Amino acid sequence: MLILAVVPEPGTARACLEHAALARAAVDDARLVVLHPNADPERLIAAAEEVAIQELREAREGSAVSRAAAVRTVFDEWVAASPGGGEAEWRERPGAIGEVVAAAAAGAALVVLARPRNLDGQDALHEAVFHAGPPLLLVPDAPPPAALAHLALAWEPEDAARRALAAALPWLRRATEVTVLVAGEEGDRPDASEAAERLGEAGVGANVLPLEGGGPVGAALLGACGRIGADALVMGSYDRPAVLEWLFGGATRDVLRHATLPVFLHR
Structure with missing residues (x-):
């Protein structure tokens, strides 16, 4: 069973990772893949309107490179502090957020995503709710419960x-x-x-x-x-x-x- 944790933004990445680990621990033979969808305008093949939106995001939220680095830092710190965190696989994919999430979710049994704060997170949530095939575990930006009891x-x-x-x-x-x-x-x-x-x-x-x-x-x-x-x-x-x-x-x-x-x- 593949559990896909989607971490489009650094502010909610830790909560997403902790809840995804909880979901993985609750079932047998599950593996965890952590995906950062990277909407970099310089590498984005999309309509001019989409590129313009991404450029506005950079002005508000920092460059795609800086956002990706911040998310990776959160992941690395979580791996170092979490038993079993090193078993999680990190993936970073450039492209339109919805397309990246849809492609990665195709083989997953569960998609985990934290309630978004920025526009990348909102795009990822829209894709996960309306178009992706697997179920979504939407989590709050807070520590997870002790167990899904x-x-x-x-x-x-x-x-x-x-x-x-x-x-x-x-x-x-x-x-x-x-x-x-x-x-x-x-x-x-x-x-x-x-x-x-x-x-x-x-x-x-x-x-x-x-x-x-x-x-x-x-x-x-x-x-x-x-x-x-x-x-x-x-x-x-x-x-x-x-x-x-x-x-x-x-x-x-x-x-x-x-x-x-x-x-x-x-x-």
């Missing part, structure tokens, strides 16, 4: 949630507790029996927790995770066009913006 699963009987459950099974199987979260008003909540059955077939026992209240689903999911002490949230992301979702909102967008715990996303 208690996982919460946001459930609705739709394909995205089913794919998220299936993709997260290696981690769900190793969790000591799994809670299925079901949103909606009483009498109008999705049936959680399918989720319980799918988990049971994989040897995973789970509790079902209906979410009360009629507020935004994303806020309800994150609030429930906090109350039950979940170490991570598993959820399916939307299949609607990205522009519509960002304009009109949705549970996925709210979770992307406000989560303070790791979130497994799959579309």
Whole structure:
């Protein structure tokens, strides 16, 4: 199993590496590859508009060379301080961020990315959420939990949630507790029996927790995770066009913006 940690910016690289190591430790026979996608305008084959954007990034965030050096410094310091960190493979690839991430993610079982601070990170996140095939573990810019022991699963009987459950099974199987979260008003909540059955077939026992209240689903999911002490949230992301979702909102967008715990996303 290949776990791909994408580190486009130095400010969040350490958090991404620590969470990726946690995800690797939770499953057997996993290897960790660390990717720095390097959008260097001098080496970028792209439309003039894309090159201009990268040149603006250099003015705001420093040159691609300096950003890459800063990320590599964070990686080297993490390797020196982390047991098993030396087993991680470092890769640096020039090119358009989305294209680099997509190519590297093609053979991965999981992509790990920290919530972005700069434009390179935002491009990497957009690619990982909307276009990359593997599930994404989006992590906060904070130290990871001690273990992925208690996982919460946001459930609705739709394909995205089913794919998220299936993709997260290696981690769900190793969790000591799994809670299925079901949103909606009483009498109008999705049936959680399918989720319980799918988990049971994989040897995973789970509790079902209906979410009360009629507020935004994303806020309800994150609030429930906090109350039950979940170490991570598993959820399916939307299949609607990205522009519509960002304009009109949705549970996925709210979770992307406000989560303070790791979130497994799959579309």
